[in-house]
Amino acid sequence: MIPVDLPLWADVLASLLLVSGGLLTLIGSLGLFRLPDLFARIHAPTLGNTLGLACVLLASILIASMQAHRLVFQELLIWLLVVVTSPLTAMLIIRAGIYRDRKSARRKGMDRPDEAVDH
């Protein structure tokens, strides 16, 4: 793609969106580090997955549309696919965590921990 000189406002807006998207993702990753256990940690990266992703995609839509001189919104597809697929990953991780906790509790001969889910 041939680089086009963008107006200042588009540059500034896109940079702001990119920086805030990056910051949100960074905070999410920091959460992975700071939060105490698996179940709490699973919430942290969703920051980058939701609002962080939205910021980056908006910046991408803005720049691509300005360069093509028309509305480019293929980024909607990325958003759609992430929204539809991320619950699967989240559920798998959570279920694995519950299973692991149960198993280790059984091995120690204790009661089942925090009776979370009945099958």
Place this chain on the structure above:
Amino acid sequence: MKRWPSLSLFTVALFAIWLLLNDSLAPGQVLLGLVMTITVSLATAAMLRSRARPHHLLVAIRLFFVVFIDSVRSNIAVARIILGPAKGHFNSGFMKIPIDMRDSYGLTVLACILTAIPGTVWAGLSADGELLTIHVLDLHDEEAWIQTIKYRYERPLMEIFE
């Protein structure tokens, strides 16, 4: 007759995705897209056990914005918890929510909504479909979470899908 509306909705969605992927409205792409999506939806029709029959477009649009605003809000809330003092990190836990919705598409969308809202995540649905278990990062008021999920998300979803 009942099969037709949902079949066409699936086809329309596929067709829109096709055009978006190709980023073009050229006649060739439109024709190819039509042939492909109609073939695919006819071929997969037999595999779907039940069909989504969404209605109330306005309710759906309203729900979209409600979820969007909630997502932005809880993004900020979760960021605050992460950056905040460590004692706030130990508030998380599982909770159960009685669920009235039975439509599997509605439940699927509910799972997407819960995942799209940082701070909540779907942890399982009981076999009889009565109790939903979720994990919440900031669990200090279970009743408030139940109210939010039942009235803000489940009720409009039931209107849309049931």
